[in-house]
Amino acid sequence: MELLKLVTVKEAKEIIEKNISFKPGIEKISILNSLGRILAEDIYAPENVPDFRKSTVDGYAVISGDVFGASESLPAILKLVGEVKIGTEPTLDIMPGECMYVPTGGMLPKSADTVVMIEYTEKLDDETILVNKPAAPFQNIIEIGEDVKKGELILKKGTKLRPYEIGVLSSLGILEVEVYKKVKVGIISTGDEIVDPKEKINKGQVRDINSYLLYSLCIEEGAEPILYGIVKDDYEKLREKLQAAISECDLVLMSGGSSAGNKDETLRVISSFENSNIFIHGVAIRPGKPTIVGKVGDKFIFGLP
Structure with a gap:
């Protein structure tokens, strides 16, 4: 031969x-068992990530105009009206001249447009905060949908799922996906x-x-x-x-x-x-x-x- x-x-x-x-078959499996598997569908974001504005630092949520030009020699004086608990929605909003403590990852009150790092503040008493450095609008803030926008194509059909992709899926609440059978x-x-x-x-x-x-x-x-x-x-x-x-x-x-x-x-x-x-x-x-x-x-x- x-x-x-x-x-x-x-x-x-x-x-x-x-x-x-x-043509391989298709099956739906838990993302916990999806490592190394090949997606058989396009994945679109069902929601914004994050779906609320949150702080990237420990500090005080303020209205940026209230701290414009603030310095150590001429600090802005703000009234402390409350504290945001991590994992909860603020029960209060702030008005001009007010601030609210917010931890890293905490949700911002509606009217706040910036966060002053705690290192640039001084607590005068239980109701008064001195701010000795200005903060620009949207500073130290992650906006709604900044990571992922609702309806955005996240993963394409044919993607091999790695730990990173599985983490993205879990962040969107997607716990099952269609993959090609082995x-x-x-x-x-x-x-x-x-x-x-x-x-x-x-x-x-x-x-x-x-x-x-x-x-x-x-x-x-x-x-x-x-x-x-x-x-x-x-x-x-x-x-x-x-x-x-x-x-x-x-x-x-x-x-x-x-x-x-x-x-x-x-x-x-x-x-x-x-x-x-x-x-x-x-x-x-x-x-x-x-x-x-x-x-x-x-x-x-x-x-x-």
Whole structure:
């Protein structure tokens, strides 16, 4: 059995992309289980984040005009009318000449348009605050929707979810998302010389490295690998194992037996299926020259050296 015409790596990728017909299913899952999964929908913000104006510092919510030109030699004198409790809405508003204490992250009273850092103030008594530095309008404030605006496209379909994206989803109260189902990848290791790593090897034998390598790579890429064990260089047994993998998986990786030797059965086995098609048998890469790429029905079969 001779190798077909060699193709470059670039050509191989183009051939594979041209012949992809597989469409993964979609499922809705909790964002707690979504790390590494691929979004199957666009995500739009259902609300503003934040949905209230809040302070970025500990200080006093004021009307900026009341502290214009304030200095240590000529401080602005303001009446302290209350305190904002973190996590609650202010029960009072401020009038000109008044201020209200607000902690970092606290919601601002309606009329306040700036926050003076506590370091630039002095408490004269329980009702009087001296401000010795001016604060410009909107200083030390996060406005409504500054982080995320309602209706804004937050995450595009096809995004791989990382911890950052999951945090964004939780901040919007989105606890479930539609993702593509994991691609099931069957892994078959072939060769008379291949033995399970837990077994003692004899001269001329080698432990099955590729199954573990491919399994780990599949996990890393977000797929669901299924091991079909080691198959000796036996046509019927290999065909039977491939048939099982095709029926249960979305694509199959066959390790070994892809070259042109007398005992290399991979190409013959793939070709034996009625609806099979071989696109590549030989890639201009080393190691990896005898790589096979084919399909049985709509499922890709990769024969790896």
